[in-house]
Amino acid sequence: xxxESEILERLRGMRAGDPKFExxxxxxxxxxxxxGIAIEAFKIFADTNALDTHIFSKVEExxxxxxxxxGNLLHNRLAxxxxxxxxxxxxxxxxxxxxxxxxxxxxxxxxxxxxxxxxAANLLGLEIIPAALDENFKADAGDIERNINENTLGIVxxxxxxxxxxxxxxxxxxxxxSNSGExxxxxxxxxxxxxxxxxxxxxxxxDFELENVTSITIxxxxxxxxxxxxxxxxxxxxxxxDKITISPPYLPFKTNxxxxxxxxxxxAATYATLNYIGVDGYEKIVGGCMENTKLLCSxxxxxxxVEKAAEPELNIVGIMVSGSDNSEIVKKLGKRxxxxxxxxxxxxxxxxxxxxTSRENILCFIDDLRECTG
Ligand code: PLP
Numbered sequence: 200x201x202x203e204s205e206i207l208e209r210l211r212g213m214r215a216g217d218p219k220f221e222x223x224x225x226x227x228x229x230x231x232x233x234x235g236i237a238i239e240a241f242k243i244f245a246d247t248n249a250l251d252t253h254i255f256s257k258v259e260e261x262x263x264x265x266x267x268x269x270g271n272l273l274h275n276r277l278a279x280x281x282x283x284x285x286x287x288x289x290x291x292x293x294x295x296x297x298x299x300x301x302x303x304x305x306x307x308x309x310x311x312x313x314x315x316x317x318x319a320a321n322l323l324g325l326e327i328i329p330a331a332l333d334e335n336f337k338a339d340a341g342d343i344e345r346n347i348n349e350n351t352l353g354i355v356x357x358x359x360x361x362x363x364x365x366x367x368x369x370x371x372x373x374x375x376x377s378n379s380g381e382x383x384x385x386x387x388x389x390x391x392x393x394x395x396x397x398x399x400x401x402x403x404x405x406d407f408e409l410e411n412v413t414s415i416t417i418x419x420x421x422x423x424x425x426x427x428x429x430x431x432x433x434x435x436x437x438x439x440x441d442k443i444t445i446s447p448p449y450l451p452f453k454t455n456x457x458x459x460x461x462x463x464x465x466x467a468a469t470y471a472t473l474n475y476i477g478v479d480g481y482e483k484i485v486g487g488c489m490e491n492t493k494l495l496c497s498x499x500x501x502x503x504x505v506e507k508a509a510e511p512e513l514n515i516v517g518i519m520v521s522g523s524d525n526s527e528i529v530k531k532l533g534k535r536x537x538x539x540x541x542x543x544x545x546x547x548x549x550x551x552x553x554x555x556t557s558r559e560n561i562l563c564f565i566d567d568l569r570e571c572t573g
Contacts, residue, residue: 218538223560226550227540229361229391233426233468240464240471241426247463249282253451258463261470265419268473269431272397273415275407279440280433281456282419282466286390287315289416289432292457294319294353296414296434297384299442303352309338309367310544311360313388325352335509336360336545338367344375353384353413358405359392362542362549363508364515366392366403373409384413390430393417395513398478398485403512407435414439422485422514424554425472429465484554488514491561492552498565504572508547517547520572531571537564 200208218225220232247255249262262282270278283289290313294306308316309330320327328351331342338356347354354376356367369387376383387405389396394417396403406415413435419425434440444455476484492514499505499518508517520528525548529541532548542549552561 218536220553220555222536223555223557223563224536225538226552226556226564227538228553229421229551230427231422231424231553231555233424234472234475236475237424237426237468237472240467242464244463244467247467249461249463249466250454250456250459251450255463258466261463262466265466265469265473266431266433269393269417269419270407270433272478273393273406273417273433275433275435277436278407278415278433279437280431282461282469283430283432283456284428284458284461285420285430286313286388286416286418287318287430288457289390289418289430290315290355290386290388291319291322292432293386293414293416293434294323294325294355295457296439296443297353297386298323298325300439301352301382301384303350305348305350306352307343307346307354309343309356311336311338311362311365311367312355312357313361313390316355316388336363336365338372340368340371340375343372347375347379347381347383349381351381351383353386355386355388357392358387358389358396358403359513359515361391362515362544363517364391364511364513364551365509366396366405366512369405369412370409373411376411383411385409385411386414386416387412388416390416390418391421391515392513394419394422394424394481395485395488398482399489407433419469419472422488422553423469423472423481424476424484425469426465428462429469431469485514488552488554488556491556491558492516494558495550495552495561495565498561502565502569502572505568508542508545514552516550516552517542517545518550518568519545519547523572528568528571532564532567535567535571537567 418430420429
């Protein structure tokens with residue numbers, strides 16, 4: 200066997216050792232199987248670097264089109280931003296932009312925020328003022344209001360929390376900011392929910408249509424179905440970028456991204472995914488995921504000793520099994536091939552109903568759950 204075949208054979212073997220999305224048993228991933236057209240697009244641009252805009256001007260063009268597409272979806276065609284490696288980089292970037300545009304250093308962060316927000320605060324020397332959650336695990340707007348003061352730099356809300364897919368009350372908090380008389384940034388981490396909420400009927404207001412939202416994280420590589428790595432960060436307007444724009448002393452362009460070298464392949468793949476699926480396609484995909492989430496909930500209601508942690512707004516369900524150790528149940532389900540995760544607060548089994556999860560997969564999961572809890 201020649202060297203190329205040998206390497207590829209080993210790689211195929213390694214990949215076969217991990218689960219496939221097509222099997223429908225992955226219930227704890229917020230990413231899914233990318234489309235064939237996206238992989239093709241990635242290949243076409245695999246040798247390009249989005250940093251080098253003086254060489255790869257077409258990648259820059261494609262990235263602007265992706266940001267324009269997403270900006271449109273989020274009610275702001277003038278929003279500026281870029282394709283990041285994911286939600287973590289997008290959140291760090293958004294908080295960095297806030298910090299560079301103000302002298303204040305406190306941020307109010309509900310306890311359900313993704314851990315990347317704490318990391319970002321740590322890196323940037325920002326002080327987190329934690330905010331309480333209500334009984335549905337959403338940010339408590341009253342507690343946020345009590346914590347706003349003249350030192351408040353910004354507020355970080357989540358539209359689709361990592362644990363339970365809860366959507367924080369962005370509209371209420373935006374109104375609070377208007378009434379506070381303070382200049383406060385409002386970052387919405389919609390890494391997960393950004394490609395779901397705009398397609399729900401009735402919708403939930405969470406984006407730039409709300410006056411005080413200044414930045415949004417929204418990840419194509421989650422419910423946008425683009426291949427990893429593809430996150431996105433959008434700012435309300437480009438004036439926020441001035442403070443972080445630099446001219447590298449050895450290159451003929453300005454840059455305002457956090458990372459240097461960036462994959463042109465990921466941008467092309469994102470472009471292909473957004474345009475191939477389109478708004479109508481996302482509406483159908485999200486509709487299907489929400490249908491299957493409802494099916495999961497109605498089947499769960501037939502099981503004794505099982506309760507939902509909260510009524511799901513998006514396609515994540517927290518399952519609480521009374522009278523059993525939930526971690527033991529996760530292990531038992533694991534032995535049957537199910538990839539589910541255990542959430543700490545509230546303690547529950549977390550199930551994410553992604554586009555790769557079919558109706559049959561849900562019914563099969565319920566059968567196994569019944570046996571594992573019985
Ligand atoms: N924000 C939220 C709400 C998330 O759920 C996640 C990941 O699941 C992130 C940010 C981080 O995204 P990434 O893992 O792409 O860096």
